[in-house]
Amino acid sequence: MDKLTKEQRRKNMQANKATSTKPEILLAKALFARGHRYRKNNKTIFGKPDLSFKKIKLVIFVDGEFWHRKDWHIRKNDHKTNQEFWIKKIERNIERDKEVNAELSKQKWSILRFWAKDIEKNLLTCILK
Template sequence: MDNLTKEQRRKNMQAIKATGTKAEVILAKSLFAKGYRYRKNNRSVFGKPDLTFKKIKLAIFVDGEFWHGKDWEIRKKKLKTNQEYWIPKIERNMQRDNEVNSKLSEQGWTILRFWSKELEKNLNTSILHIEDEINKLKTKK
């Protein structure tokens, strides 16, 4: 059972952002401080990645654990309310992520996906991973 009223839950859900989340902002600021320049939520790239490096074709996504189905088989069983809405919605999000990955890969893009909580906890590791990928892609060109 939900601890909040329908109106409280509605307001909570409306407040959730699609772009500019805490994890995205932390990542973007860290990369900018290191001298990397990127585009945020570039609509000209399929799937509108959170960060793009268009010259080297690197797309970075920061995915929320709930919305993109991290540990989905376990979490799916823990959903208490409105399962007939949430299960198909989250499974469609996961399917869309796979479609975006395959389309971008076909177009020659390198895709990096990070879970938002892991990114917040291990920012330096994630930055190093991104820098390694950028260096690999720059030497290819």
């Protein structure tokens, strides 16, 4: 049973953003301040990475812990409602991430993936990578 009403749940889910999340903006601003120039969500690159550096063929993805399965083997059964839907959805996200990594590697791109919480907690470590 969901703790929120249908309207509350709808508003909650609408608040989830696909681009320009706080961790993504934090990383982008820090890189820009260090003189690195990038493109955000470049549609010409497979997988539409959060940040891309075409000259050096580097892409950066900022993955949210919920949507991209951090500790998935432990948290798989955390969903209390509509479990079948959420497991299927998140496992498809996992597969998509693997497909994107494989295709970009085939195209000789360097790939960095950061968890959103890692950026918030250890921004300098992420920038140095």
